[in-house]
Amino acid sequence: MSSRLMEYFNRQPRIGTLSTSSRDGKVDSAVFGSPQMIDEKTVVMGLGDNRTLAYLQENPHAVFLIMEPGKDITEWKGIRVYLKATSVETSGQTLDTFKGQIAKVAGDEAAQMIHAAVTFEVDEVRPLIDFGQGWEASI
Numbered sequence: 001m002s003s004r005l006m007e008y009f010n011r012q013p014r015i016g017t018l019s020t021s022s023r024d025g026k027v028d029s030a031v032f033g034s035p036q037m038i039d040e041k042t043v044v045m046g047l048g049d050n051r052t053l054a055y056l057q058e059n060p061h062a063v064f065l066i067m068e069p070g071k072d073i074t075e076w077k078g079i080r081v082y083l084k085a086t087s088v089e090t091s092g093q094t095l096d097t098f099k100g101q102i103a104k105v106a107g108d109e110a111a112q113m114i115h116a117a118v119t120f121e122v123d124e125v126r127p128l129i130d131f132g133q134g135w136e137a138s139i
Contacts, residue, residue, distance in 0.1 A: 002040065005125060008079065009037040009066065016066040018045070020055040028055055034102060035064060041122050043083060046098045046114035053088070053116055060085035062120065067128055078128030083120035090116045 015033040022028075028051045035045035043064070047053040056062060062085065067078035089095050095117040103111035 005079075006037045006040060009035075009043070009081065014066060014068075016064050018052060019063045019065070020052050021059050021061070022055045023058040026055070028052055032064075034098075036101075037122075043081070043120040043122060044094070044098065045118055045120070046095075046102055047116050047118055048113050049115040053118070056085045056118060057088060061123075065128070073129065076128060080126045080128065081122060082124040082126070084123050085118050086121050087119045088116050089119075094119070 013033070015031055016035070017029050018032050018035070019027065019029045030050075030052050032045060035043050037043050047056075062083045064081045064083060065078065066081075067076065070076045095114070098117045099111040099114050102114055
């Protein structure tokens, strides 16, 4: 992994989708703008008390997809970041810190909707569109 990945992942404004699956294979995909890569192998994000959180508690594997449109499909940029949840905190310093960051950006009401701070380990990074090139070529 590289600092280039962190820079791209954390660039604002941006949104992406987090895809999760329950233990019995039901899938969910939700739009998020708040995930932050805090080092080259770790992502932290805040979640409400919702389906995404429930599925992660059953199955820790997820994919965060960031996409930027281009003139045509070959010029679209983005990455797929494969993640594994390593902790879900519904109280404590990590959650409080994350809520404070969200309050600064999106306001107190948005921060109060955060129920949990989830920490993920990055398992794999793939390009948005895989033409047999490394992920670096797609950002």
